[in-house]
Amino acid sequence: MSSSERGLAGIETHMLAAPEIDRPGHDPSGKPVPTSELALRFSGVGHRYGSRVALDHLDIAVPRGETVALLGPNGAGKSTAIALLLGLRKPHAGKVEVLGTTPRRAVAQGRVGAMLQTGSGSGLPPGVRVEAVLRLVQRLYRHPAPFDATVERAGIGEFLGRQTQRLSGGQAQRVRFAIAIAGDPELVFLDEPTAAMDVSGRRAFWRMIRTYGEEGRTIVFATHHLEEADQNAGRVVVVNHGRVVADGPGATLKAAVVARRVRFVCKRPDRELLDSLEGVTDVRVNGTGVVIDSLDADATVQALVQRRVGFKDLEVTGAGLEDAFIALTGAEPNHLAEDR
Protein backbone atom coordinates (compact mmCIF):
# COMPACT_ATOMS: atom_id res chain seq x y z
CA MET A 1 0.00 0.00 0.00
CA SER A 2 2.58 2.50 -0.97
CA SER A 3 0.43 5.54 -1.30
CA SER A 4 3.21 8.01 -1.92
CA GLU A 5 3.21 6.94 -5.53
CA ARG A 6 -0.31 8.12 -6.04
CA GLY A 7 0.41 11.75 -6.73
CA LEU A 8 -1.67 13.28 -4.01
CA ALA A 9 -2.27 16.94 -3.52
CA GLY A 10 0.94 18.32 -2.13
CA ILE A 11 -0.08 19.61 1.27
CA GLU A 12 0.35 16.54 3.41
CA THR A 13 2.74 14.54 1.34
CA HIS A 14 5.30 14.57 4.09
CA MET A 15 3.00 12.44 6.13
CA LEU A 16 2.92 9.91 3.39
CA ALA A 17 6.64 9.41 3.12
CA ALA A 18 7.46 5.73 3.07
CA PRO A 19 6.62 4.51 6.56
CA GLU A 20 9.41 3.13 8.63
CA ILE A 21 7.90 -0.26 8.92
CA ASP A 22 5.60 -0.76 6.07
CA ARG A 23 5.22 -4.45 5.68
CA PRO A 24 4.93 -6.85 8.56
CA GLY A 25 8.09 -8.77 9.21
CA HIS A 26 10.18 -6.61 6.95
CA ASP A 27 12.44 -3.70 7.66
CA PRO A 28 12.16 -0.59 5.45
CA SER A 29 14.60 -1.95 2.91
CA GLY A 30 12.39 -4.98 2.48
CA LYS A 31 14.65 -7.52 4.15
CA PRO A 32 12.83 -9.90 6.45
CA VAL A 33 13.29 -9.09 10.13
CA PRO A 34 14.85 -12.05 11.97
CA THR A 35 12.29 -13.86 14.12
CA SER A 36 14.27 -13.08 17.25
CA GLU A 37 13.60 -9.40 16.71
CA LEU A 38 9.88 -9.87 16.38
CA ALA A 39 7.66 -9.19 19.34
CA LEU A 40 4.86 -11.22 17.85
CA ARG A 41 3.78 -12.91 14.69
CA PHE A 42 0.53 -14.33 13.37
CA SER A 43 1.06 -16.65 10.43
CA GLY A 44 -2.14 -17.60 8.67
CA VAL A 45 -4.05 -17.71 11.93
CA GLY A 46 -7.65 -18.80 12.04
CA HIS A 47 -9.95 -19.06 15.04
CA ARG A 48 -13.58 -20.06 15.40
CA TYR A 49 -16.14 -19.95 18.18
CA GLY A 50 -18.26 -22.94 17.30
CA SER A 51 -19.07 -22.27 13.68
CA ARG A 52 -18.56 -18.50 13.86
CA VAL A 53 -15.28 -17.45 12.33
CA ALA A 54 -13.56 -14.85 14.50
CA LEU A 55 -10.18 -14.77 12.78
CA ASP A 56 -9.66 -15.70 9.19
CA HIS A 57 -6.12 -16.22 7.98
CA LEU A 58 -4.56 -13.42 9.97
CA ASP A 59 -1.01 -12.37 9.10
CA ILE A 60 0.62 -9.76 11.29
CA ALA A 61 4.20 -9.37 12.41
CA VAL A 62 5.29 -6.74 14.89
CA PRO A 63 8.99 -5.99 15.43
CA ARG A 64 10.12 -5.25 18.96
CA GLY A 65 9.78 -1.73 20.22
CA GLU A 66 6.85 -0.81 18.03
CA THR A 67 3.54 0.58 19.22
CA VAL A 68 0.75 -0.89 17.16
CA ALA A 69 -2.98 -0.25 17.18
CA LEU A 70 -5.43 -2.98 16.29
CA LEU A 71 -8.28 -0.97 14.90
CA GLY A 72 -11.63 -2.44 14.01
CA PRO A 73 -15.36 -2.27 14.67
CA ASN A 74 -17.16 -4.37 17.27
CA GLY A 75 -16.76 -8.04 16.61
CA ALA A 76 -13.81 -7.54 14.29
CA GLY A 77 -11.69 -10.04 16.17
CA LYS A 78 -9.39 -7.75 18.13
CA SER A 79 -9.96 -9.35 21.52
CA THR A 80 -9.75 -12.79 20.00
CA ALA A 81 -6.39 -11.89 18.50
CA ILE A 82 -5.18 -10.74 21.91
CA ALA A 83 -6.50 -13.89 23.58
CA LEU A 84 -4.44 -15.95 21.12
CA LEU A 85 -1.36 -13.85 21.77
CA LEU A 86 -1.71 -14.58 25.47
CA GLY A 87 -2.36 -18.27 24.99
CA LEU A 88 -5.82 -17.92 26.50
CA ARG A 89 -7.06 -19.51 23.32
CA LYS A 90 -5.37 -21.63 20.74
CA PRO A 91 -5.53 -21.05 17.01
CA HIS A 92 -7.46 -23.54 14.89
CA ALA A 93 -5.18 -22.80 11.99
CA GLY A 94 -1.78 -21.22 11.58
CA LYS A 95 0.74 -20.25 14.19
CA VAL A 96 1.11 -17.57 16.83
CA GLU A 97 4.56 -16.64 18.11
CA VAL A 98 5.31 -14.23 20.93
CA LEU A 99 8.82 -13.01 21.73
CA GLY A 100 10.27 -15.86 19.76
CA THR A 101 8.41 -18.54 21.66
CA THR A 102 4.86 -19.77 22.28
CA PRO A 103 2.37 -17.39 23.86
CA ARG A 104 2.01 -19.54 27.00
CA ARG A 105 5.74 -19.71 27.50
CA ALA A 106 6.19 -15.98 27.03
CA VAL A 107 3.49 -15.43 29.65
CA ALA A 108 5.03 -17.96 32.03
CA GLN A 109 8.39 -16.24 31.68
CA GLY A 110 6.77 -13.02 32.83
CA ARG A 111 7.72 -11.15 29.69
CA VAL A 112 4.18 -10.20 28.77
CA GLY A 113 1.63 -8.00 30.49
CA ALA A 114 -2.00 -7.54 29.56
CA MET A 115 -5.01 -5.48 30.26
CA LEU A 116 -7.96 -7.52 29.09
CA GLN A 117 -11.40 -6.43 28.05
CA THR A 118 -13.56 -7.40 31.04
CA GLY A 119 -17.10 -6.91 29.83
CA SER A 120 -19.31 -6.20 32.82
CA GLY A 121 -16.84 -7.20 35.54
CA SER A 122 -14.13 -4.97 36.98
CA GLY A 123 -11.45 -7.58 36.40
CA LEU A 124 -10.37 -7.17 40.02
CA PRO A 125 -10.97 -9.40 43.03
CA PRO A 126 -13.50 -7.85 45.41
CA GLY A 127 -12.95 -7.39 49.13
CA VAL A 128 -9.35 -6.29 49.05
CA ARG A 129 -7.44 -3.06 48.81
CA VAL A 130 -5.89 -1.95 45.55
CA GLU A 131 -2.43 -2.00 47.06
CA ALA A 132 -2.74 -5.64 48.12
CA VAL A 133 -3.77 -6.69 44.62
CA LEU A 134 -0.91 -4.83 43.02
CA ARG A 135 1.62 -6.19 45.50
CA LEU A 136 0.36 -9.70 44.89
CA VAL A 137 0.68 -9.38 41.13
CA GLN A 138 4.16 -7.98 41.59
CA ARG A 139 5.17 -11.04 43.60
CA LEU A 140 4.09 -13.33 40.80
CA TYR A 141 6.87 -11.96 38.58
CA ARG A 142 10.53 -12.65 39.00
CA HIS A 143 11.75 -9.22 37.99
CA PRO A 144 8.89 -6.84 38.67
CA ALA A 145 8.95 -3.09 38.11
CA PRO A 146 9.42 -1.02 41.28
CA PHE A 147 6.08 -0.66 43.07
CA ASP A 148 6.19 3.12 43.29
CA ALA A 149 7.05 3.52 39.62
CA THR A 150 4.08 1.37 38.63
CA VAL A 151 1.76 3.31 40.91
CA GLU A 152 2.94 6.59 39.53
CA ARG A 153 2.70 5.57 35.91
CA ALA A 154 -0.80 4.25 36.30
CA GLY A 155 -1.79 7.26 38.39
CA ILE A 156 -3.40 5.19 41.12
CA GLY A 157 -1.63 6.68 44.14
CA GLU A 158 -4.83 8.30 45.39
CA PHE A 159 -6.82 5.12 45.68
CA LEU A 160 -4.21 2.54 46.69
CA GLY A 161 -5.98 2.16 50.04
CA ARG A 162 -9.43 1.73 48.59
CA GLN A 163 -11.30 -1.56 48.28
CA THR A 164 -11.42 -2.66 44.66
CA GLN A 165 -15.22 -2.84 44.54
CA ARG A 166 -15.44 0.85 45.49
CA LEU A 167 -13.52 2.07 42.43
CA SER A 168 -15.16 3.88 39.56
CA GLY A 169 -14.96 2.31 36.12
CA GLY A 170 -12.11 4.55 35.04
CA GLN A 171 -10.21 3.99 38.28
CA ALA A 172 -10.57 0.23 37.99
CA GLN A 173 -9.23 0.50 34.48
CA ARG A 174 -6.14 2.29 35.74
CA VAL A 175 -5.60 -0.38 38.34
CA ARG A 176 -5.83 -3.01 35.65
CA PHE A 177 -3.27 -1.11 33.68
CA ALA A 178 -0.99 -1.07 36.73
CA ILE A 179 -1.45 -4.85 36.93
CA ALA A 180 -0.51 -5.15 33.26
CA ILE A 181 2.80 -3.35 33.77
CA ALA A 182 3.60 -4.53 37.31
CA GLY A 183 5.89 -7.26 36.06
CA ASP A 184 7.94 -4.88 33.90
CA PRO A 185 7.01 -6.75 30.70
CA GLU A 186 8.71 -6.42 27.34
CA LEU A 187 5.42 -6.65 25.54
CA VAL A 188 2.13 -5.16 26.70
CA PHE A 189 -1.36 -5.83 25.35
CA LEU A 190 -4.06 -3.31 26.07
CA ASP A 191 -7.59 -4.18 25.01
CA GLU A 192 -9.58 -0.95 24.76
CA PRO A 193 -7.64 0.51 27.67
CA THR A 194 -9.44 3.85 27.84
CA ALA A 195 -13.01 2.66 27.36
CA ALA A 196 -14.16 3.94 30.77
CA MET A 197 -11.92 6.99 31.08
CA ASP A 198 -12.96 10.62 30.77
CA VAL A 199 -11.40 12.90 28.19
CA SER A 200 -8.62 14.31 30.36
CA GLY A 201 -7.92 10.85 31.78
CA ARG A 202 -7.56 9.55 28.26
CA ARG A 203 -5.18 12.26 27.25
CA ALA A 204 -2.97 11.68 30.27
CA PHE A 205 -3.11 7.94 29.73
CA TRP A 206 -1.91 8.14 26.15
CA ARG A 207 0.80 10.60 27.04
CA MET A 208 2.07 8.10 29.58
CA ILE A 209 1.79 5.22 27.10
CA ARG A 210 3.89 7.09 24.58
CA THR A 211 6.64 7.54 27.15
CA TYR A 212 6.32 3.91 28.13
CA GLY A 213 6.72 2.85 24.51
CA GLU A 214 9.71 5.11 24.04
CA GLU A 215 11.52 3.11 26.69
CA GLY A 216 11.75 0.31 24.16
CA ARG A 217 8.70 -1.75 25.01
CA THR A 218 6.37 -3.19 22.45
CA ILE A 219 2.79 -2.08 22.92
CA VAL A 220 -0.21 -3.50 21.13
CA PHE A 221 -3.54 -1.93 21.83
CA ALA A 222 -7.02 -2.61 20.51
CA THR A 223 -9.46 0.18 19.88
CA HIS A 224 -12.31 1.31 17.71
CA HIS A 225 -11.40 4.95 18.28
CA LEU A 226 -9.81 6.12 15.09
CA GLU A 227 -8.09 9.14 16.52
CA GLU A 228 -6.75 7.08 19.36
CA ALA A 229 -5.15 4.65 16.93
CA ASP A 230 -3.87 7.35 14.64
CA GLN A 231 -2.40 9.56 17.36
CA ASN A 232 -0.85 6.98 19.61
CA ALA A 233 0.44 4.21 17.41
CA GLY A 234 3.22 4.29 14.90
CA ARG A 235 1.31 1.70 12.97
CA VAL A 236 -2.35 0.91 12.62
CA VAL A 237 -3.53 -2.56 11.68
CA VAL A 238 -7.14 -2.38 10.61
CA VAL A 239 -8.99 -5.61 11.27
CA ASN A 240 -12.45 -6.46 10.10
CA HIS A 241 -14.29 -9.77 9.99
CA GLY A 242 -11.16 -11.42 11.33
CA ARG A 243 -8.95 -10.22 8.54
CA VAL A 244 -6.34 -7.52 8.15
CA VAL A 245 -7.80 -5.00 5.75
CA ALA A 246 -5.07 -2.36 6.04
CA ASP A 247 -1.73 -2.08 7.75
CA GLY A 248 0.49 0.96 7.98
CA PRO A 249 0.84 4.36 9.64
CA GLY A 250 -2.49 6.08 10.27
CA ALA A 251 -1.76 8.67 7.59
CA THR A 252 -1.25 5.94 5.02
CA LEU A 253 -4.66 4.57 5.80
CA LYS A 254 -6.24 7.91 5.15
CA ALA A 255 -4.40 8.22 1.92
CA ALA A 256 -5.04 4.70 0.88
CA VAL A 257 -8.74 5.09 0.67
CA VAL A 258 -10.03 8.53 0.06
CA ALA A 259 -7.16 10.84 -0.47
CA ARG A 260 -8.86 14.17 -0.83
CA ARG A 261 -12.19 15.82 -0.73
CA VAL A 262 -12.82 18.66 -3.16
CA ARG A 263 -15.70 21.03 -2.40
CA PHE A 264 -17.02 23.93 -4.43
CA VAL A 265 -20.14 25.77 -5.42
CA CYS A 266 -21.32 25.66 -9.01
CA LYS A 267 -24.42 27.09 -10.70
CA ARG A 268 -25.54 24.02 -12.59
CA PRO A 269 -23.48 21.05 -11.57
CA ASP A 270 -23.27 18.37 -14.24
CA ARG A 271 -23.05 15.19 -12.33
CA GLU A 272 -22.04 13.00 -15.22
CA LEU A 273 -19.27 15.31 -16.26
CA LEU A 274 -17.95 15.55 -12.73
CA ASP A 275 -18.05 11.80 -12.34
CA SER A 276 -15.89 11.38 -15.42
CA LEU A 277 -13.11 13.65 -14.18
CA GLU A 278 -9.75 12.16 -13.41
CA GLY A 279 -9.27 10.71 -9.92
CA VAL A 280 -12.90 11.07 -8.90
CA THR A 281 -14.35 8.25 -6.83
CA ASP A 282 -17.55 9.86 -5.61
CA VAL A 283 -19.66 12.88 -6.39
CA ARG A 284 -22.32 14.35 -4.16
CA VAL A 285 -24.45 17.23 -5.41
CA ASN A 286 -26.68 19.20 -3.11
CA GLY A 287 -28.31 22.08 -5.01
CA THR A 288 -25.34 24.16 -6.04
CA GLY A 289 -22.95 22.56 -3.56
CA VAL A 290 -20.65 19.84 -4.84
CA VAL A 291 -18.47 17.45 -2.88
CA ILE A 292 -16.07 15.24 -4.79
CA ASP A 293 -13.90 12.52 -3.33
CA SER A 294 -10.78 12.04 -5.32
CA LEU A 295 -7.75 9.86 -5.25
CA ASP A 296 -5.83 12.54 -7.13
CA ALA A 297 -6.99 16.02 -6.20
CA ASP A 298 -4.33 17.77 -8.32
CA ALA A 299 -5.56 16.09 -11.47
CA THR A 300 -9.19 16.58 -10.54
CA VAL A 301 -8.78 20.31 -10.00
CA GLN A 302 -6.86 20.67 -13.26
CA ALA A 303 -9.62 18.81 -15.04
CA LEU A 304 -12.20 21.13 -13.49
CA VAL A 305 -10.36 24.05 -15.02
CA GLN A 306 -9.86 22.39 -18.39
CA ARG A 307 -13.49 21.38 -18.69
CA ARG A 308 -14.50 24.90 -17.73
CA VAL A 309 -16.62 23.93 -14.80
CA GLY A 310 -17.48 27.31 -13.38
CA PHE A 311 -16.61 26.69 -9.75
CA LYS A 312 -16.49 29.09 -6.81
CA ASP A 313 -15.18 28.72 -3.25
CA LEU A 314 -13.00 25.72 -4.09
CA GLU A 315 -11.68 23.86 -1.08
CA VAL A 316 -9.45 20.79 -0.99
CA THR A 317 -9.23 18.87 2.27
CA GLY A 318 -7.86 15.58 3.41
CA ALA A 319 -10.66 13.13 3.94
CA GLY A 320 -10.86 12.02 7.55
CA LEU A 321 -9.75 8.79 9.05
CA GLU A 322 -13.40 8.04 9.64
CA ASP A 323 -13.95 7.89 5.93
CA ALA A 324 -10.95 5.67 5.50
CA PHE A 325 -12.29 3.43 8.22
CA ILE A 326 -15.75 3.23 6.76
CA ALA A 327 -14.38 2.55 3.33
CA LEU A 328 -12.13 -0.18 4.65
CA THR A 329 -14.53 -1.92 6.96
CA GLY A 330 -17.91 -0.87 5.73
CA ALA A 331 -18.77 -0.10 9.33
CA GLU A 332 -19.75 3.07 11.05
CA PRO A 333 -17.04 3.73 13.63
CA ASN A 334 -18.50 3.61 17.09
CA HIS A 335 -16.80 6.55 18.55
CA LEU A 336 -18.80 8.90 16.35
CA ALA A 337 -21.82 8.00 18.38
CA GLU A 338 -19.95 7.71 21.66
CA ASP A 339 -17.87 10.84 21.73
CA ARG A 340 -19.82 13.42 19.90
Added chain:
Amino acid sequence: MIPLLAFTRFEVGRLLRSWKFLVVTVGFPVVFYMLFLGDRSPNKVVDGVLPWRSYLLVSMCSFGALVASLTAGGARLSAERASGWSRQLRVTPIASWSYVVTKVAATMLVVLPVLVLVEAVGVGFGGVHLGAGMWFELSGLLWLSSLPFAFLGVFIGLLVHAETAFPVVTALMFALGYFGGLFVPVASMPHALQVVAHLLPSFHNTALGISLLAGRPPAISHSLVLLGYGAALALLLLIVHRREESRALG
Protein backbone atom coordinates in the same frame (compact mmCIF):
# COMPACT_ATOMS: atom_id res chain seq x y z
CA MET B 1 6.93 -21.39 45.82
CA ILE B 2 7.00 -17.74 46.81
CA PRO B 3 4.24 -16.80 44.37
CA LEU B 4 2.12 -19.65 45.66
CA LEU B 5 2.59 -18.59 49.28
CA ALA B 6 1.97 -14.94 48.46
CA PHE B 7 -1.16 -15.88 46.62
CA THR B 8 -2.43 -18.11 49.44
CA ARG B 9 -1.78 -15.43 52.03
CA PHE B 10 -3.61 -12.93 49.85
CA GLU B 11 -6.61 -15.23 49.59
CA VAL B 12 -6.74 -16.03 53.30
CA GLY B 13 -6.45 -12.33 54.13
CA ARG B 14 -9.32 -11.53 51.82
CA LEU B 15 -11.51 -14.19 53.39
CA LEU B 16 -10.78 -13.31 57.00
CA ARG B 17 -11.31 -9.62 56.34
CA SER B 18 -14.72 -10.24 54.86
CA TRP B 19 -17.47 -9.68 57.42
CA LYS B 20 -20.03 -11.34 55.24
CA PHE B 21 -17.94 -14.46 55.04
CA LEU B 22 -17.30 -14.64 58.78
CA VAL B 23 -20.88 -13.86 59.74
CA VAL B 24 -22.18 -16.63 57.51
CA THR B 25 -19.60 -19.28 58.26
CA VAL B 26 -19.36 -18.76 62.00
CA GLY B 27 -22.87 -17.42 62.45
CA PHE B 28 -24.72 -20.40 61.01
CA PRO B 29 -23.14 -23.12 63.15
CA VAL B 30 -23.14 -20.96 66.28
CA VAL B 31 -26.80 -19.98 65.98
CA PHE B 32 -27.75 -23.57 65.21
CA TYR B 33 -25.73 -24.75 68.16
CA MET B 34 -27.61 -22.44 70.48
CA LEU B 35 -30.99 -23.27 68.95
CA PHE B 36 -30.64 -27.02 68.93
CA LEU B 37 -28.99 -27.10 72.32
CA GLY B 38 -31.82 -25.18 73.97
CA ASP B 39 -34.30 -27.67 72.56
CA ARG B 40 -33.15 -30.50 74.72
CA SER B 41 -32.16 -31.03 78.29
CA PRO B 42 -28.48 -30.28 78.84
CA ASN B 43 -27.87 -33.70 80.30
CA LYS B 44 -29.39 -35.62 77.45
CA VAL B 45 -27.11 -38.31 76.19
CA VAL B 46 -27.03 -39.52 72.60
CA ASP B 47 -25.21 -42.34 70.97
CA GLY B 48 -24.78 -44.22 74.21
CA VAL B 49 -22.23 -42.20 76.11
CA LEU B 50 -21.92 -38.74 74.64
CA PRO B 51 -23.74 -35.71 76.06
CA TRP B 52 -25.87 -33.98 73.45
CA ARG B 53 -23.96 -30.72 73.85
CA SER B 54 -20.71 -32.45 72.85
CA TYR B 55 -22.35 -34.36 70.04
CA LEU B 56 -23.88 -31.15 68.74
CA LEU B 57 -20.57 -29.35 69.05
CA VAL B 58 -18.92 -31.88 66.77
CA SER B 59 -21.70 -31.69 64.21
CA MET B 60 -21.70 -27.89 64.26
CA CYS B 61 -17.94 -27.90 63.76
CA SER B 62 -18.48 -30.07 60.72
CA PHE B 63 -21.24 -27.78 59.57
CA GLY B 64 -18.97 -24.74 60.00
CA ALA B 65 -16.28 -26.44 57.94
CA LEU B 66 -18.86 -27.27 55.29
CA VAL B 67 -20.28 -23.74 55.14
CA ALA B 68 -16.81 -22.19 55.08
CA SER B 69 -15.68 -24.49 52.28
CA LEU B 70 -18.73 -24.00 50.12
CA THR B 71 -18.72 -20.24 50.64
CA ALA B 72 -15.00 -19.66 50.22
CA GLY B 73 -14.41 -22.15 47.48
CA GLY B 74 -17.80 -22.10 45.84
CA ALA B 75 -19.76 -18.88 45.82
CA ARG B 76 -16.83 -16.49 46.04
CA LEU B 77 -14.74 -18.28 43.45
CA SER B 78 -17.61 -18.32 41.03
CA ALA B 79 -18.16 -14.57 41.44
CA GLU B 80 -14.48 -13.98 40.97
CA ARG B 81 -14.40 -15.86 37.71
CA ALA B 82 -17.30 -13.76 36.48
CA SER B 83 -15.45 -10.54 37.33
CA GLY B 84 -12.56 -11.44 35.02
CA TRP B 85 -9.98 -11.64 37.81
CA SER B 86 -9.14 -15.30 37.30
CA ARG B 87 -8.62 -14.60 33.60
CA GLN B 88 -6.29 -11.75 34.51
CA LEU B 89 -4.31 -14.14 36.71
CA ARG B 90 -3.94 -16.49 33.79
CA VAL B 91 -1.90 -13.89 31.97
CA THR B 92 0.57 -13.60 34.85
CA PRO B 93 3.42 -16.09 35.20
CA ILE B 94 1.69 -18.07 37.94
CA ALA B 95 0.86 -21.56 36.69
CA SER B 96 -2.83 -22.12 36.13
CA TRP B 97 -2.98 -25.17 38.42
CA SER B 98 -1.70 -23.05 41.27
CA TYR B 99 -4.93 -21.09 41.14
CA VAL B 100 -6.81 -24.27 42.03
CA VAL B 101 -4.25 -25.35 44.61
CA THR B 102 -4.32 -21.93 46.23
CA LYS B 103 -8.09 -21.93 46.43
CA VAL B 104 -8.09 -25.30 48.17
CA ALA B 105 -5.30 -24.28 50.51
CA ALA B 106 -6.92 -20.96 51.40
CA THR B 107 -10.23 -22.70 52.03
CA MET B 108 -8.56 -25.20 54.35
CA LEU B 109 -6.77 -22.40 56.17
CA VAL B 110 -9.95 -20.52 56.93
CA VAL B 111 -11.74 -23.67 58.07
CA LEU B 112 -9.33 -23.87 60.99
CA PRO B 113 -10.30 -20.61 62.72
CA VAL B 114 -13.96 -21.37 62.03
CA LEU B 115 -13.56 -24.66 63.92
CA VAL B 116 -11.87 -22.91 66.81
CA LEU B 117 -14.55 -20.25 67.04
CA VAL B 118 -17.36 -22.80 67.06
CA GLU B 119 -15.49 -24.79 69.70
CA ALA B 120 -15.15 -21.66 71.80
CA VAL B 121 -18.92 -21.27 71.73
CA GLY B 122 -19.18 -24.92 72.71
CA VAL B 123 -17.12 -24.19 75.78
CA GLY B 124 -18.64 -20.84 76.69
CA PHE B 125 -22.26 -21.46 75.85
CA GLY B 126 -22.60 -25.23 75.83
CA GLY B 127 -20.30 -25.94 78.74
CA VAL B 128 -18.34 -28.62 76.92
CA HIS B 129 -15.16 -29.43 78.79
CA LEU B 130 -12.32 -31.36 77.26
CA GLY B 131 -8.61 -31.54 78.01
CA ALA B 132 -6.24 -29.44 75.93
CA GLY B 133 -4.92 -32.54 74.19
CA MET B 134 -8.44 -33.63 73.31
CA TRP B 135 -9.33 -30.22 71.84
CA PHE B 136 -6.19 -30.37 69.80
CA GLU B 137 -6.90 -33.85 68.52
CA LEU B 138 -10.53 -33.10 67.78
CA SER B 139 -9.72 -29.93 65.86
CA GLY B 140 -7.00 -31.65 63.88
CA LEU B 141 -9.21 -34.59 63.03
CA LEU B 142 -12.18 -32.48 61.97
CA TRP B 143 -9.91 -30.19 60.04
CA LEU B 144 -8.19 -32.92 58.06
CA SER B 145 -11.44 -34.66 57.33
CA SER B 146 -12.82 -31.39 55.91
CA LEU B 147 -10.55 -31.68 52.89
CA PRO B 148 -13.32 -33.23 50.77
CA PHE B 149 -15.49 -30.21 51.60
CA ALA B 150 -12.76 -27.86 50.40
CA PHE B 151 -12.45 -29.84 47.16
CA LEU B 152 -16.21 -29.75 46.77
CA GLY B 153 -16.33 -25.99 47.27
CA VAL B 154 -13.62 -25.25 44.73
CA PHE B 155 -15.13 -27.74 42.32
CA ILE B 156 -18.47 -25.93 42.46
CA GLY B 157 -16.76 -22.57 42.15
CA LEU B 158 -15.05 -23.69 38.96
CA LEU B 159 -18.07 -25.43 37.53
CA VAL B 160 -21.10 -23.34 38.38
CA HIS B 161 -22.02 -20.01 36.88
CA ALA B 162 -21.97 -17.02 39.24
CA GLU B 163 -25.73 -16.52 39.12
CA THR B 164 -26.54 -20.11 40.04
CA ALA B 165 -23.70 -20.54 42.52
CA PHE B 166 -25.57 -19.08 45.49
CA PRO B 167 -28.65 -21.34 45.32
CA VAL B 168 -26.50 -24.37 44.52
CA VAL B 169 -24.21 -23.73 47.45
CA THR B 170 -27.08 -23.05 49.85
CA ALA B 171 -28.94 -26.17 48.79
CA LEU B 172 -25.83 -28.33 49.13
CA MET B 173 -24.99 -26.86 52.51
CA PHE B 174 -28.34 -27.74 54.01
CA ALA B 175 -28.73 -31.04 52.19
CA LEU B 176 -25.33 -32.27 53.38
CA GLY B 177 -26.04 -30.82 56.82
CA TYR B 178 -29.48 -32.30 57.27
CA PHE B 179 -29.06 -35.67 55.56
CA GLY B 180 -25.62 -36.08 57.03
CA GLY B 181 -27.18 -35.98 60.48
CA LEU B 182 -25.63 -32.73 61.59
CA PHE B 183 -28.92 -31.24 62.77
CA VAL B 184 -30.65 -34.39 63.99
CA PRO B 185 -28.72 -37.43 65.21
CA VAL B 186 -28.64 -40.10 62.54
CA ALA B 187 -29.78 -42.71 65.06
CA SER B 188 -33.12 -40.95 65.40
CA MET B 189 -33.71 -40.77 61.63
CA PRO B 190 -35.94 -43.15 59.68
CA HIS B 191 -34.07 -46.08 58.23
CA ALA B 192 -34.05 -44.87 54.63
CA LEU B 193 -32.49 -41.60 55.67
CA GLN B 194 -29.91 -43.43 57.74
CA VAL B 195 -28.81 -45.21 54.59
CA VAL B 196 -28.54 -41.88 52.81
CA ALA B 197 -26.53 -40.43 55.69
CA HIS B 198 -23.96 -43.19 55.39
CA LEU B 199 -23.31 -42.15 51.82
CA LEU B 200 -22.48 -38.54 52.67
CA PRO B 201 -19.09 -37.13 53.62
CA SER B 202 -20.66 -34.84 56.22
CA PHE B 203 -21.85 -37.87 58.20
CA HIS B 204 -18.45 -39.52 58.21
CA ASN B 205 -16.66 -36.30 59.04
CA THR B 206 -18.83 -35.86 62.13
CA ALA B 207 -18.68 -39.55 63.00
CA LEU B 208 -14.89 -39.39 63.26
CA GLY B 209 -15.10 -36.60 65.82
CA ILE B 210 -17.83 -38.33 67.76
CA SER B 211 -15.89 -41.59 68.00
CA LEU B 212 -12.97 -39.62 69.34
CA LEU B 213 -15.03 -37.92 72.04
CA ALA B 214 -16.85 -41.13 72.90
CA GLY B 215 -13.50 -42.86 73.33
CA ARG B 216 -14.25 -45.46 70.67
CA PRO B 217 -11.84 -46.45 67.95
CA PRO B 218 -13.29 -44.93 64.79
CA ALA B 219 -14.76 -47.31 62.23
CA ILE B 220 -12.41 -47.67 59.28
CA SER B 221 -15.36 -47.02 56.97
CA HIS B 222 -15.42 -43.33 57.96
CA SER B 223 -11.90 -42.72 56.78
CA LEU B 224 -12.40 -44.84 53.68
CA VAL B 225 -15.52 -42.98 52.59
CA LEU B 226 -13.83 -39.63 53.20
CA LEU B 227 -10.75 -40.73 51.28
CA GLY B 228 -12.98 -41.89 48.47
CA TYR B 229 -14.76 -38.55 48.36
CA GLY B 230 -11.44 -36.74 48.54
CA ALA B 231 -9.99 -38.72 45.66
CA ALA B 232 -13.12 -38.47 43.52
CA LEU B 233 -13.48 -34.73 44.05
CA ALA B 234 -9.78 -34.15 43.43
CA LEU B 235 -10.20 -35.98 40.16
CA LEU B 236 -13.26 -33.92 39.27
CA LEU B 237 -11.30 -30.77 40.08
CA LEU B 238 -8.59 -31.90 37.75
CA ILE B 239 -11.12 -32.59 35.02
CA VAL B 240 -12.82 -29.21 35.38
CA HIS B 241 -9.47 -27.51 35.38
CA ARG B 242 -8.39 -29.39 32.27
CA ARG B 243 -11.65 -28.57 30.59
CA GLU B 244 -11.14 -24.90 31.37
CA GLU B 245 -7.65 -25.09 29.90
CA SER B 246 -8.68 -26.88 26.75
CA ARG B 247 -11.64 -24.61 26.21
CA ALA B 248 -8.93 -22.52 24.65
CA LEU B 249 -9.15 -24.91 21.73
CA GLY B 250 -12.61 -23.55 21.20
